[in-house]
Amino acid sequence: MSEIAAPSPPMMTDVAYYPGCSLHGTSREFDESLRAVAAELGVGLTEIADWNCCGASSGHTTDHLLGVALPARNLALAEAQGFDTVLAPCAACYNRLSAARLAITTEDGLAERIPDIIGRTFANSVTVHNAVELLRGAAATIEEKVAVTTAPNPLGGVKLAAYYGCLLVRPFEVCGYDDPEQPTSMDEVITACGADNVDWDMKVECCGGAFSVSRTASVLRLGRAIIENARSHGAEAIIVACPLCHSNLDLRQKAMAQRGEDPMPILFVTQMVGLALGLAPVDLGMSRHFVDTAPFMARLVQRAADSVAAEKLAKQEAAAKAAARAEKQKLAAAGASVGAGPKEGEAQ
Numbered sequence: 001m002s003e004i005a006a007p008s009p010p011m012m013t014d015v016a017y018y019p020g021c022s023l024h025g026t027s028r029e030f031d032e033s034l035r036a037v038a039a040e041l042g043v044g045l046t047e048i049a050d051w052n053c054c055g056a057s058s059g060h061t062t063d064h065l066l067g068v069a070l071p072a073r074n075l076a077l078a079e080a081q082g083f084d085t086v087l088a089p090c091a092a093c094y095n096r097l098s099a100a101r102l103a104i105t106t107e108d109g110l111a112e113r114i115p116d117i118i119g120r121t122f123a124n125s126v127t128v129h130n131a132v133e134l135l136r137g138a139a140a141t142i143e144e145k146v147a148v149t150t151a152p153n154p155l156g157g158v159k160l161a162a163y164y165g166c167l168l169v170r171p172f173e174v175c176g177y178d179d180p181e182q183p184t185s186m187d188e189v190i191t192a193c194g195a196d197n198v199d200w201d202m203k204v205e206c207c208g209g210a211f212s213v214s215r216t217a218s219v220l221r222l223g224r225a226i227i228e229n230a231r232s233h234g235a236e237a238i239i240v241a242c243p244l245c246h247s248n249l250d251l252r253q254k255a256m257a258q259r260g261e262d263p264m265p266i267l268f269v270t271q272m273v274g275l276a277l278g279l280a281p282v283d284l285g286m287s288r289h290f291v292d293t294a295p296f297m298a299r300l301v302q303r304a305a306d307s308v309a310a311e312k313l314a315k316q317e318a319a320a321k322a323a324a325r326a327e328k329q330k331l332a333a334a335g336a337s338v339g340a341g342p343k344e345g346e347a348q
Contacts, residue, residue, distance in 0.1 A: 011137040012129070016083035017045040018074055020093035021053050027090075027243035029285025033270035034089055034131060036283045040145070040274075041138050045087065048077050056092035058210070068110065069117045071100040076115075076122035089131040089270075091167040091242035097128045098174045130168060132241050133177055135273055136185045139192040142273060146194050149278045152308045154300035155195040160272065161235035162186035162197055163226065164204050165245040180204070186239060186269060193276035200233040202226045207248040216252075223252050227264045237265040237296060239272050251290045265289070265296040275300070 023031035038045050055070040075097060078086045088094040104111050104124050115122050135142065146153055162183075170180045178185045181204060187197040205226060208219030226249065230238050240246045250266040257263060266289065274284040286293045 011041075011141060012043055012085060012087070012134055014044040014046070014083075015085045015087045015129075015134075016078035016081065016126070017047045018051055018054075018078070018086050018088045018093060018097065019047060020051075020056070020088065020090045022090050022093075022243035027246060027268075029288040030089060030131075030243060030246075030268045030270060031285075033268055033274050033284040036279050037135075037270050037274050037277065040277050040279065041141055043134065043138070046081070046083070048074060048086070049081065050077060054088075054093045054096040056090070056096045065113075065117070067096070068100045068103045069114060071097040072104060072114050072122060072124075073118040073120075075100065075124070075126050075128070076118055076120050079123060079126050080120065084126055086126050086128045087131070087134060088128055089241070091130065091165060092244060094128060094130040095167040095174060101126075101128060102174055129177075130241065131270060132168060132185050132189065135189045135192075135269060139188055142189070142192040142276065143194075146192070146276050151278050152304035153194045153276055154297075154304045155193050155272065155276045156304065156307060158195045158300065158303075159198050159234045159236050160190050160195045161200050161230040161233065161238045162190055162203055163230070163238050163240050163245060163249075165240070165242050166204070166206050166209065168241055169204065186241065189269060189273065190239060193272055195272070195276070198230065198233050198235045200230055200235065202229045207245045209244055209248075212244075212248050212252070216255075219248050220252055220255055223249050224256055224261070227253070227256070227261075231262075231264060235264075236299075237267055239267055239269050241269045253291050263291045265291055265293050267293070 019031055023034075035045060051074050052070060054074060055067050071093075075086060086097065088097050101124060104114055104122075111124065164178075164183050164186060169175050169178045169183045172180045183204065190197040202225065206222060207226060208215070208222045212219045227238070238249060240249065246266055246268060249264075253261075253263050253266075271284045271286060275281070281287070281293075281297060286297065
């Protein structure tokens, strides 16, 4: 394990987009918010033509060669379409595509076999990045845009917990862009959005992953522990970049609510950035969540309005005090001038 995470690439401008199955299905809000934010940041996304499932999360556990060939075909398609960078927002897809690149590079004879298996040439020349890397690379641009927006930033001062889960930063030899135990990349994006990132204990703990159906009780237990820890550290919402993590934390709160637990909004990192940039909630898929985001959004809007009103009042009070001081100084100067009459012996 490296002690220092590899730096994020500079801001991407034109990339091959691999949405994977989730972003075309159960996590459409991730796709919608990513496209909206990318357009705002000037990042061109070209969906890979004829892409296939990458095999997550069970393909590679069934057959190693299959687990390499499925994502390798997508990389080969991107390569053939003239791209050197692939954006895979889904954490599982990102992990599988990155793992395939590593396997083809390091395993004897695999680079020679893969072209025959996938039926096309493949030089393994494209790099793979996830949505958090994209946004961290654009953090300066995000911060600049947030600063110049005319509307008050609804995320100003809001406490958010960055939840990385298992697949965004681990294993390090596959991912390598952030510390696998104490990652900070998503926290940096939160800060760029004007929000406060929460220092908490479970940012890389497992949510239960694909056991959501086969071992629901375990997923509920893990999800409850994650949400409770985030809440105990002051978080108002949890930020994720994984469709499966989002599903486990968002969907399963219905069962948690039966025990009287307050719901915790679970937002995709792209939705958070979109809100900070002033994009409309409808364009970010905010209505697609199981945990209703409307109350959270209402609180943000009211808080932003209160902040603007308080700032305006403070400016008015400061101006009034300055005017009062100026008037007092003026009167004092006038009094001093009257009191300083002609000295004895001087002409009247």
